[in-house]
Amino acid sequence: MAPAGTTLGTTVLNTEATLEQELLQYNPSVSFTSLYNLLKAKLCPYFYVCTYQFTVLFRAAGLAGSDVITAVISPTTRGLREAMRNEGIEFSLPLIEETRSKIPETGKNSEDGEEQGVSDDESFSWLEEMGVQDKIKKPDSISIKLRKEKNEVQVDHKPESVALVKGTNTFVLLNFLINCKSLVAAAGPQAGLPPTLLSPVAFRGATMQTLKARSINVKTPVHSGYNDIFSLEITGPVMPHCLHTLTMLLKSAQRGAFSAVLYTHEPTALFNIYCLLAFPQETLCKDLTKCGLHLKTLDQLIQLPTLGKSSIRHLEMRDYAYTWKS
Secondary structure, eight states: OOOTTOOOOOSTTOOHHHHHHHHHHOOHHHHHHHHHHHHHTTSSOEEEEEOSSOEEEEEOTTGGGOSSOEEEEESOOHHHHHHHHHTTOOOBOHHHHHHHHTSOTTSBOTTTOOBTTOOTTGGGHHHHHHTOTTTSOOOOHHHHHHHHHHHHHTTTTSGGGOEEEETTHHHHHHHHHHHOGGGSOSSSTTTTOOOEEEOSSOOTTOOOOOOEEEEEEEEEEETTEEEEEEEEEEESOOOHHHHHHHHHHHHHHTTTOEEEEOOOOGGGGGGGOOOSOOOOHHHHHHHTTTSSSOHHHHHHHTSOOOSTTOOOOEEEEETTEEEEEO
C-alpha cells in the first residue's frame, strides 16, 4: 500500500532513494490528526485507515444513523483487542452480541466463552454432594484461563471479530493507531510503509490519486445482425461515494438501464453491519451538507445499513428501478 501522503514515482528519474527520502519526510500523525479534525467538524464524511493487518473506517456523526463519531475495525485479533483495552479504548463486538441476543440466557459470554451465572466452583458442587470430589481432578486456574483464551482466539480474523468504537473513544483509538509501531510491516513488500489513508476530501499530506478506467466494446449476435455492448472497467479503491456517483451518471447516460458487477475487499464488507439506533434523518443530513458530497449521495450514506455482513455483488437497473444481489 502506498501511504496517502507519499507521492509515488511519476518519472523514470524518481529512484528508490528518492522514494525512501519522501517516506522519511512523511509524517503520518499530521495526516491522521488533520483527517480526524475534518471528520469532527463534519467537513469530511468518512475516511479509511488501511494497514497490512486490518482496516479501520472512521465515520462522521450523522452517517449510518449515528449521532456520534464511530469507527469500525475489521478483522481483529485477540492481541489487538487486548492492546486496545490496555489503552482504555471501549469497544464492542456487534456480531457476537447479536448472536448472544438470539440464544437463551444459558449461552456463552460475548468473547471468552465463559458460562453466565455459573462459576467454576459451583459447577463442581454436585461432586461434593456425592462425596467423590477428591477423586475427580478439577481444572486449575491456568487450565481455565487457557480455555478462555482459546475461545477468544477462535474469532480472530473472522467476521465475528469486527469491533465497533463510538464517541470520544474514537479519539483514543486515533492516538493508539498513531503510536502503534506494529502497524508498519517489518518485512515483505510493504515493509516500512505507514498505513494508507483514504478519504473523499483533501487533507494535510495527501496526494490526489485517480482510479484506472478501461472501456471495452463487444459485439454480440442478435436476430438480424450484431448488437454493441459497452463495458467500463474501473479498478482501484472505489469508495462508497464514488459508487453512488457512478450509478447516478450511468442512470442518466444509459437511460435507466445498466448493470454492474462489484468486487469487494472482503474484510471491509463487515462495515455494512447495523450497529446503532436511528437518529432523526433531517438533522443528520442538514449537519453534513458541507462535507463535500452530493446531497443525494449523502442521503444514502446517512441511512441505516441493511446489508448486514454481506455487500452488493451485482447491481442492475431496468426502467430506472434498481435490483441487486449480495
